[in-house]
Amino acid sequence: MPMRRKLIAGNWKMFKGLEEARELARAIAQGLEPGPDPDVAIFPAFPFIAQVVEVVSKAPHPIGVGAQNLYPEPEGAFTGEVSGRMIRSTGARYVIVGHSERRHIIGESDALVGKKVRAALDLGLIPILCVGEKLEEREAGNTLQVVNRQLKAGLDRLDAAKVERLVVAYEPVWAIGTGKTATPQQGAEVHQAIRSEISKIATPAVADEFRILYGGSVKPSNIRDLLAEPDIDGVLVGGASLEADSFLELCRAGRTTGGTG
Ligand code: PGA
Numbered sequence: 264m265p266m267r268r269k270l271i272a273g274n275w276k277m278f279k280g281l282e283e284a285r286e287l288a289r290a291i292a293q294g295l296e297p298g299p300d301p302d303v304a305i306f307p308a309f310p311f312i313a314q315v316v317e318v319v320s321k322a323p324h325p326i327g328v329g330a331q332n333l334y335p336e337p338e339g340a341f342t343g344e345v346s347g348r349m350i351r352s353t354g355a356r357y358v359i360v361g362h363s364e365r366r367h368i369i370g371e372s373d374a375l376v377g378k379k380v381r382a383a384l385d386l387g388l389i390p391i392l393c394v395g396e397k398l399e400e401r402e403a404g405n406t407l408q409v410v411n412r413q414l415k416a417g418l419d420r421l422d423a424a425k426v427e428r429l430v431v432a433y434e435p436v437w438a439i440g441t442g443k444t445a446t447p448q449q450g451a452e453v454h455q456a457i458r459s460e461i462s463k464i465a466t467p468a469v470a471d472e473f474r475i476l477y478g479g480s481v482k483p484s485n486i487r488d489l490l491a492e493p494d495i496d497g498v499l500v501g502g503a504s505l506e507a508d509s510f511l512e513l514c515r516a517g518r519t520t521g522g523t524g
Pocket of ligand 1: 274434438439440441442478479480481499500501502503
């Protein structure tokens, strides 16, 4: 049985001003008990990444910081965009790519998402590639088809050595910010399908070590049941990551010991 260290990721979306972001980062840094796991990462809005990196730099338990998006070109005349190179220069290590809000509100295509994944990997950032079906797609029985399409496009032209360095988050669109969580079984079914696809795209050994997060209304009351599924290797959390207390509780649930205190 491979030991995949859990990853608890907090996506702050378009919430928190500078002082609030620093305060939340400080409270998380101070509240996390040191230990071998889980991996913890937080994703503030672009303008505050550097300050948040600074705030968490001396935390007793390491905290990774990431961006919520990137533009695939390193630099140039792309008004309003932020490149992976710029993100990297702040000390951030992660980047969320293809979040459903970017796919469905901003209109990002599968092909653009694939370019972003490649750009992030080339720069040494760890991309968290998000995939997930809409409600009508699930109801039409197309969940696995949609997820596989997004996965293939997201991992297009990557060799096994690159695939190994990324993380996938399965986030059913109907579960994001709605209070409706997929059941652990619904999550597990898709996670297993993703792992078997990774095994084909890369190798079975890469698939074994590969981390697949679940996202969509994860909160302290449901995280333990989700993480009890062997194929769910962590969570990507929006709402419940915006308060230190609930995020710290999610992090505690991600410890191997299943620690309660
Ligand atoms: P939620 O968001 O936890 O608020 O549902 C999850 C996400 O969008 O990553």
